[in-house]
Amino acid sequence: MNVTGTLSDQAIAVARSRGIARARDFREAGIPPASIARLCEQGQLVRLARGLYQLADAEDIDAAHSLAEAARLAPHGVIALLSALQYHGLTTQLPHAVWICFHHKARIPRTLPFRMETVRASGEAFEAGRMTVEIEGVAVPIYDPAKTIVDCFKYRSRVGLDVAIEALRDGLRQRKASRADLRRYATICRVENVMRPYLESLS
Secondary structure, three states, X not given: OOHHHHHHHHHHHHHHHHOOEEHHHHHHOOOOHHHHHHHHHOOOEEEEEOOEEEEOOOOOOOOOHHHHHHHHHOOOOEEOHHHHXXXXXXXXXXXXXXXXXXXXXXXXXXXXXXXXXXXEEOHHHHHOOEEEEEEOOEXXXXXXXXXXXXXXXXXXXXXXXXXXXXXXXXXXXXXXXXXXXXXXXXXXXXXXXXXXXXXXXXX
């Protein structure tokens, strides 16, 4: 029995099913680190960061790739603000970093293979509007369009009021965000007074 071949096949299967696999994923499947190192040397796996791997023949990296990486390396965070806007097609901005919202008590990873911008929230402001999308086989938590737009008004000093207004206009025009949801999230995030004149002007 070719044990090496079997372990390699298992490791590749894990990486393919996960999209982006952590060392822990391989360990839980009974695959030793030596097998992972051998696959990297052979060019079958690519080490993206410490403890993070992807198949070498994975689809071309695009803007969403870093979101999948973030979901694996920062599993307690939620993709937010400019990164969520870009995913939902509600901005012309090209984020220079991955924007992630963390619970106010969560630990934020310090070493990541990409630039990260973070904000914190708690309670319903953190939980409301969360959804999960699949990117490269990875379940990525991200805020829905309406919550993302409201967050842009909440953190307008970070992303710019012009970005928030553009997102609001496009969200309504593309029918990706309803006025009811926008008002509900605005109340949760305590920015209803800030958003009201913009919502009224776009009636």
